[in-house]
Amino acid sequence: MTHSRENGRRPLLEVRQLVKHFPVRRSLGDALRRQPHLAVRAVDGVSFAVAKGRTLALVGESGCGKTTTGRCVLFLQEPTSGDIIVNGQRVDPHDEAAMRLRRKQLQIVFQDPNSSLNPRMTVSQTLGEALAFHKMVDVSNRNQAVNELLETVGLSGRHAGRYPNELSGGQRQRIGIARALAVNPELVVLDEPVSALDVSVQAQILQLLERLRDERGLAYLFISHDLGVVRHISNDVAVMYLGVIVERAPTGTLYERPLHPYTRALLAAAPVANPRLRRERPPIFGDPPSPLSPPSGCRFRTRCPFAAGRCAQETPVLREFEPRHWVACHFAENFRSSAGTT
C-alpha cells in the first residue's frame, strides 16, 4: 500500500517553500544599541505534497515546527512566505469567499478536545454550527445530519444533548473528528489527535480514523511525535528538525532504511514495549538548539555523531537519494549499507 505511486496525478495539497517566522520584540535598549531584529524561525522552507486518500505524517520533537506547519496549511497562522496549493489553486488569504471554500476543503482536529470544544455548547450545537456555517443542510434536516455524524464517529443520537464535560476523553475526540467531517473536507490536519488519550482509547480512535479515510477517501496530514502511531497509520513520513524537513520517504522505507542521522536517532530513542530490545545507551546527547539562532550549515550538526567540517559550512539540500526517498544530509551515502537503528 505504501508503494502505490502518485502517477503524476495532481496532488490534493501542495506546500511549497513554506516559511513562518515569529518576530521577537526588541527592547528599547536593544533597539538603541542597533541589535538586529530576532525571529523564531519556526518553519524555514518546508515543501511537501499529499495526494487524495493518502496520509502524510509530519514527525519531530517539540519545537521542530510540525504544528506551525499544520496551522499554516489552514491559514490559522498566516505564512511569512511560501505557497499552499489545494487542487492546483492558490488562494489570497484576504479573499473571504475563497477562504471560506478553503476552510471547507481543509479541516483540523486538535490534540486536546477539552480546549477545542466549547464547554457551554452541547454536542448538537457544536456540530450544528459547523453545518450551518458552511450551509451543509437545511435547518429542518440539521438534527438528522447531526445524528448521522455521530453515528459516523461511533456515537449515537443520545450523545447529541450532552456537554463536553459529560463525555469521556475518547468521546470528546470523536466529537472533534465529527466536527471536522461535518463539512465533507478533502483533507484533515490531525494535530496529535491521540496523544492526550490513554493507550486503550488511542487504538479506538486510530481505528476510527483509518475507517473514515478508507470510506471517504480522505487525505490526512498527521502531525505526531509518536513513532509507533505514525508507522501504523501513515503512507509517507516527513521528519522535521528545527523548522526543516530532514528526511521524507514512504513509511516502510523510512523505518527500515533511515538515512538521516537524526531519523536514525529518533527511531533508536523511541522506547519499545519489549524488554528484550533494551538500549545500552541513548542514541544522541544534548538538547535541540534554539530556533532563534539555528546552527550554520546543517541544523542537526551540533548533536550529530557524524558531523564533519563541511556540515558547518554548507547547508545540505533535501535531495532524492533514491526514488521517493529524500534526505538532507551530505553523507547519506555512508548510511546506506548500515541500515536499521544506530
Place this chain on the structure above:
Amino acid sequence: MIAPPLLEIEDLRISFGTRTSDVRAVDGVNLEIRPGEVLGLVGESGSGKSVTARSIMRLVPMPPGKLVSGRILFHDLDLTSLPEREMEDLRGSRISMIFQDPMTFLNPLLTAGEQVSEAIRHHQGLDRAAAREEVLRLFREVGIPSPELRYGAYPHQLSGGLRQRVMIAIALSSRPELLIADEPTTALDVTIQAQILALLRDLQHDYGMSILLITHDLGVVAEICDRVAVMYAGRIVEQAPINALFDDPEHPYTLGLMNAIPRPDLPDIAPQPIEGSPPDMAHPPLGCPFHPRCPYREPICFEDVPRMREVAPGHAAACHFAGRKAFQLITSTHTPAVS
C-alpha cells in the same frame, strides 16, 4: 529476593469525597518494593497509580482525600501514622520524589544551583562553600554540561531535559533509599527521554537505591524496570518480573494494553483497542472491575471480585482465569522455550 522489602504497602484504600459520593481512587493495594530494584507501577489515567505513589510521601491532601484503611511500612515505620515532624525528616532524605513537570517543582526565583544547595544544607548541614562543591559534583553526576555555568541559571533558562536533571540532582542529594519517579519523562521528547532513562538506570546502579517508577507507558517500563505492577480501577491487577509480564501477561487488561500499543518494531500488527472506557470510580462495577470491557468474561466475573492468584514464582494476577485460560497476545515475539 529473600531480603526483607524496603517498603510494604498493605491493603491501602484511599477515597476522595465529592458532593454526591465517595470516589475510591485506591481500592485495596498491596505492594512491596525490594531493595535495589526498579519497580514499575503502570496504569492509565485514573487508575490510582499516582495517588498510591503520593500516599507513600503523604502528599495526598486530606481532606478531600481520606485514608480508609491500610499501612505503609518503610523499614519498621508505618508512614500512615508517623508524626508529621518525623515524616518531614524522611521526605527528601530517605525517600525522594521527582515529578513529571519540573517547572511546578522548582522555585522560579532561585537559581538551579541555589535550590540544590538549599536541599544539601538542609539535609546534610554543610556550609555554603562545601555545599557548592557538592552541587557541582552532583550536576556532573546527573550529566549537566558546564555545571559552573548552570549553577547560576534560573529554571526558565534551562531546557526541559536540564530541568529534569536539576530535579534529579535535588532528589539524589540526600542519597535516598527510595526514589519515587512520577511520570519523569512524559513531558520530554523521545531523544531526551532516552537520556533521562539511561541516567536513572545508571544512578540506581551507582547508588544502590530502589526506584518506584510511575508511568502509563509500557515502552518506558520495558526500558528500565525489573518488576512491574499493573493498576486498574484502584487495584493492582497483575504483578510480575519484567520478562514474564511481557511474554505471558495473565490478566486480560495487561494483555489488552499490550495489544493496544502501536509497535514500531511490528508494523504488520494493527493495534487492538480495548472496548469501552475505564469505570467511573464513584460507582465501580460489581465483581471484577474489568469485566465490562473484558473479552474473556464469564458469569463469575460479574459477581466475584477476583483475588490475586500466583501463576508462577513472583507472577500473580487478579483474574479468575489467570493461568487457566490461554489469552492471546498478538504482539508476542518470543519463543516460549527460554525464560
